[in-house]
Amino acid sequence: EIVMTQSPATLSVSPGERATLSCRASQSVSSNLAWYQQKPGQAPRLLIYGASTRATGIPARFSGSGSGTEFTLTFSSLQSEDFAVYYCQQYNSWPLTFGQGTRLEIK
Amino acid sequence: EVQLLESGGGLVQPGGSLRLSCAASGLTFSSYAMSWVRQAPGKGLEWVSAISASGGTTYYADSVQGRFTISRDSSKNTLYLQMNSLRAEDTAVYYCAKRMIPFGGVSYYFDYWGQGNLVTVSS
Secondary structure (H helix, E strand, O other): OOOEEEEOOEEEEOOOOOEEEEEEEOOOOOOOEEEEEEOOOOOOEEEEEOOOEEOOOOOOOEEEEEEOOEEEEEEOOOOHHHOOEEEEEEOOOOOOEEOOOEEEEEO | OOEEEEEOOEEEOOOOOEEEEEEEEOOOHHHOOEEEEEEOOOOOEEEEEEEOOOOOOEEEOOOOOOOEEEEEEOOOOEEEEEEOOOOHHHOEEEEEEEEOOOOOOOOOOEEEEOOOEEEEEOO
8 A cells, every 4th residue: 555645744824925735655656646625624625636737727826746756735825715634645556545634724 | 517415324333334325416427437535533534445437346445345335326326335344433424526537547536526424433
């Protein structure tokens, strides 16, 4: 099983600032990585797939990068609606696995 | 608009059974693989099971292998999860999710999710 490790667990950032979340895979997943956003009481929302391709309707301030074992999700300028929990998910091999999540909170 | 509506959750005793349903609309259901993902209270996401568009191939997490069965009925546009021998650690909100890419392939990531359905296993 591929273990996905996200860091940091919590990130405190002020609106308008840039932020970067990390996701590391225990073995290579190529570019088979997705990012999701989850707000309290809501289902996850797909942000990024293929490590760097934004899903339909996702603003350009969200960007993903990386391949192999190291990935990042970057926010160019945080908006109030971006404060949520973010999960990475690998789909390179079964079982599918998620990271434990990074909580992005308002500083 | 794609909509996924789960039902069937609730309180069940350890060792009991429950069947979750996920009614899909707004899509050609038979073209898309589907999956179940769960989230224990206050915890992260855990993938549970997936089924191919045709229903011919299924996948399970080790934690549920042999206890849970995923299935689909394309005539009813509905996904199911039969859960047997339930344990306290199966307590979670269960989401059904639609694979983004239609038909075959190995890229299982999910662009539409249901609202979630709480399953509580407790005596």
